[in-house]
Amino acid sequence: MKKQLFNSPVIILVLSVLLFSNCGTKEKPTQVEEQSNNSPNIILFVSDDHGTDAIGAYGNKVIKTPNLDQLAAEGVRFNNAYCTSASCAASRSVILTGLYGHATGSYGHVHDYHHFSSYDNIKSLPVLLENSGYETARIGKYHVAPESVYHFQKVLEADPRNTVEMAEQCKEVLNSDKPFFLYFCTDDPHRGAPFESDPWNLPNSFGNKKEGYEGVETITYDPKDVVVPSFLPDSQESREEIAQYYQSVSRIDQGFGKLMKMLKETGKDKxxxxxxxxDNGMAFPGAKTTVYEPGIKLPCIIKDPLANLKVGSVNNALVSWTDLTPTILDMADVTYDSNEFHGKSFKKIMGEENPKGWNEVYASHTFHEITMYYPMRVVRNKNYKLIRNIAWRQEYPFASDLWAASTWQEVYRSDKEFFGKRKVKDYLFRPEFELFDLSNDPDESKNLANDKNYAEVLEALKNKMKAFQLKTKDPWLITWDHDNSLQGTGVNL
Structure with a gap:
């Protein structure tokens, strides 16, 4: 039986602040119970740099994603699902812990000299599920550290650009005698190496190859047919790159379809x-590495055959990747202390289109590459969204792959005034606060932070942001008023 929480809002607030303040810094045991073989299997399929702009189920009538569309037709499509940081490693740490990266030390990339790593006392989702009797396996992109924190019992090998091959390597896991948790992570549709084209105006490959991939049908797109999102310039370079991006997404879809077919053949699909x-939005300037909507508002489609939900339903709750770990534990009927996570389970409201109390999310980005220090904190409350650019006095830094993108280079080399609907100078040099009314300005093009008519809204969201940073023990809380109470003394006592 799951633990009952106190009903008093005051008690909940006090306990939350006290318990959250210890996340990532003090060892705390997590109680889990051994599960029976009747526990549901769980597949968490994570693509790399895929936005809602490129899935048929989210309204794109050009791209071919029949298998993902089928998942939406059989499950629930979330319309307001957010990552907390539009950066691969930082986002994945949140997915697997239910904690913001600023509280776990997962500030940015793991690989090479970036070397950001989670604190070694963090309890991750695969470890918690293993402790409760699950067989855990991963395949494809990992991009988190250390392994002792993000431990999986099985590590499967396949070309992470060939999702059909990846699916085939999962056969043994799908036939497991124990309930399984499969973490299936593609490299698609991330930009492909080399990032710099020669000549500069050639589109990036997005992992596509002329010879294709074994077992995968190569689906190509005519640049004139693609849908150019409003935040991008409608140029030949953009269209050619989006066409490559679509091709990579269609490869994901085929691998996903293969995996679902194999699952059904085992008889375990029910x-x-x-x-x-x-993990974050499409790999184009204005999306990936930003906290604008194209970077952090992402696809989330869930099929839970045990929940008796209306098929093909939609859910408009504002949910966050911090909610995924507690939600999955809840789905697996694993007993846990909800206060150990920054997110909360949305299992009970999955079948509701407009559930009450799910109208606020937060985001926290600090680094992408180690050379890209640009901390941003975000609160979205209903339709108002506040961004605080903590390092606003410096030029906005570019991810290496996005700088080399022909989509950006066409604007940069031509010295154009606009990049999509935003002026280039406004993209590169941002104010400390950006306030948007998403109901009237979905493109986030009109900053209301200096509008006196929105002064009360601005102040209310600032207070929410400060409270969030205090509650989640964000070291960057100090940048408001130099309050160093969250820091240690620097002296070993």
């Missing part, structure tokens, strides 16, 4: 929860 998400 007892397997399938979740499709991405």
């Amino acid at each position: 007892n397997t929860i399938v979740i499709y998400i991405s």
